[in-house]
Structures are given as C-alpha cells and as structure tokens.
Amino acid sequence: MLMEAILVAIWAGICSMDDVGPQMLRRPLLTGTVAGIIMGDMVQGLAISATLELMWMGIGNVGAYSAPDIIAGSIIGVALGIASKGGIAAGIALAVPVSILCQQLLIVWRSFASFLNVWAEKSIQSGDYQGLVKVHYFSTPLWFLIRAVPCFLAIYFGGDLVSKVLEAIPASILTGMGIASKMIPAIGVCILLLMLLKGRMWFFFLLGFILTTYLKLPIIPITFIALAFAVLYDMAYTNGMNTPAPEKSKATATDTEEEYDL
Numbered sequence: 460m461l462m463e464a465i466l467v468a469i470w471a472g473i474c475s476m477d478d479v480g481p482q483m484l485r486r487p488l489l490t491g492t493v494a495g496i497i498m499g500d501m502v503q504g505l506a507i508s509a510t511l512e513l514m515w516m517g518i519g520n521v522g523a524y525s526a527p528d529i530i531a532g533s534i535i536g537v538a539l540g541i542a543s544k545g546g547i548a549a550g551i552a553l554a555v556p557v558s559i560l561c562q563q564l565l566i567v568w569r570s571f572a573s574f575l576n577v578w579a580e581k582s583i584q585s586g587d588y589q590g591l592v593k594v595h596y597f598s599t600p601l602w603f604l605i606r607a608v609p610c611f612l613a614i615y616f617g618g619d620l621v622s623k624v625l626e627a628i629p630a631s632i633l634t635g636m637g638i639a640s641k642m643i644p645a646i647g648v649c650i651l652l653l654m655l656l657k658g659r660m661w662f663f664f665l666l667g668f669i670l671t672t673y674l675k676l677p678i679i680p681i682t683f684i685a686l687a688f689a690v691l692y693d694m695a696y697t698n699g700m701n702t703p704a705p706e707k708s709k710a711t712a713t714d715t716e717e718e719y720d721l
Contacts, residue, residue: 460542464614466497467538472607474530479602487511487533494534498541507537507550514551516678528565531606532558535613542614561609568605572598663688 470493477484484490487508495504515529536554543549575594582590652664663685670676670684 460615463498463538463542464611467494467534467614468607468611470494470497471531471534471610472603474534475602475606476599478530485530487515487529490530491533491537494537495541498538500541503541503546504537507540507547507554508533510547510551511536511554526562527555527558528561528606529558531561531609534606534610538610538614539617542617557609557613561606564605564609568601572601 470490474484474490488505488511489508491508491511492501492505495501495508498504511529511533515527515533532554535557536550539553540546540550545552575598579591579594582588582594666688667681667685670681676684
C-alpha cells in the first residue's frame with residue numbers, strides 16, 4: 460500500500476500543478492481513471508470516476524469562489540473505493556467529504572498565496588527578475604504538496620483518517636466556511652456580470668437565463684446550445700476579421716477630388 464500511496468500522491472501533485480496551468484487533467488474522469496490504474500483496477504476506477512464526473516459535471520470555480528476540490532476528491536474516492544472493495548458506493552461516499560475538506564485547505568492556501576502578489580509586484584516594479592523567479596520556486600512545491608500530502612495520508616491510513624479529521628474540526632469552523640462558501644459565489648457572479656456588460660457577451664448571459672428560467676432545460680442541452688452559438692459567433696467573428704476592407708473606386712476618388720477642388 461505504501462508504493463500505491465506514493466504513486467497516487469505524485470499523480471495528485473501533477474494534477475494540482477495542472478490545475479493552475481493548462482487545466483487539462485483536472486476532471487474526475489481522467490484523474491480517477493489514472494488513480495484506478497495505479498491501484499490495479501482500471502475498470503473499477505473508470506466506473507467510479509465516470510459516476511463522479513456526472514455528479515460534478517457543472518462544478519467549477521467562479522470568481523473568488525473555491526468549489527469543492529474535485530481533484531483530490533476523485534483521486535481519493537477512486538483509490539479508497541478500490542482498496543476497500545466497496546465499489547462505486549464507497550467511492551462516492553468518500554469522495555464527497557474529501558472534496559469538502561480539501562476545499563477548506565485550498566481556501567486557506569489561496570488566502571496565504573495572495574500575499575505572494577505583493578512580493579511579485581515589488582520584484583516587477585524594481586526590475587528584479589530573479590525575485591520574480593523565486594516567487595514561482597517558492598509557490599510551485601506548495602501547489603504540488605497541497606494535494607499530494609492529503610492524498611498520501613488518506614490512501615496510506617485509509618478512510619478512517621478522513622472521518623477523524625472531519626470530526627476533529629470544530630462545528631463552528633465548518634459552519635463559517637459553509638456560509639462563506641455560499642456568499643462568495645455572489646461576488647464571483649457580480650465580477651462576471653461586470654465583464655459581460657462591458658463587452659459584447661451579455662446576450663449569451665441573456666440566452667442562458669432564458670433557457671434555464673423559462674424553458675427549464677437541464678445543463679446538458681444548455682451546454683450543446685451554448686456550444687452551437689459559440690461556434691457560430693466564432694465563425695462570424697473570424698470571417699469579419701478576414702474580410703478585406705473595401706477599396707475606394709476610382710470614380711469615388713475622382714468625385715472626392717473634384718468636390719475638394721470646388
């Protein structure tokens with residue numbers, strides 16, 4: 460179990476680094492499947508991760524809101540679900556509390572990481588490139604460990620550790636974090652609305668509002684409708700950029716010169 464815990468922790472750290480980069484590995488269907496391969500049961504890992512993908516399909520960070528950590532939740536849920544031989548039910552039962560617990564860890568870390576902006580800003584203003592590099596060298600290992608360590612401890616010590624950690628946290632702290640997590644999405648939505656109103660994307664917001672409020676469509680058909688409109692918008696914008704500006708005809712140029720002569 461030690462080797463599996465180390466490999467799962469390394470995979471969790473890689474996914475954590477990807478989460479602040481290209482974000483190509485963060486979805487449960489991929490993170491959980493690889494965790495299943497590491498645990499020696501790819502089929503069961505794929506089954507658990509697919510279920511988690513459907514459950515967390517619409518989840519994501521909006522503005523300053525930190526959503527439940529689907530990366531650590533998926534990896535630990537799949538790994539412990541396979542290790543305990545509990546299948547999909549055990550994987551989901553462990554993934555949900557782990558994602559909420561890691562959400563609180565990420566909130567604490569991101570609150571601390573905001574102070575790194577001051578260090579980076581001073582380095583930029585003074586032209587200290589090496590100081591800016593040090594900010595990355597300092598924060599990169601922490602981003603790796605913020606998910607690698609919890610995943611290693613959870614896999615090595617089992618699901619009982621997760622339950623004990625949740626029981627050790629005072630109820631007032633969990634309640635406060637829960638209230639804050641419900642308030643912060645409103646700030647994120649307001650930021651997005653300001654961005655939409657300043658640009659030309661407000662009609663997409665209006666379209667989504669109509670589809671959800673009046674037509675009562677679920678998330679999957681709304682996603683395909685939004686994809687179709689996004690493709691049409693991109694095609695129209697691209698054609699507009701590639702269309703050459705109309706050249707002024709000779710007759711028009713001559714008429715303009717005669718008009719100025721008069």
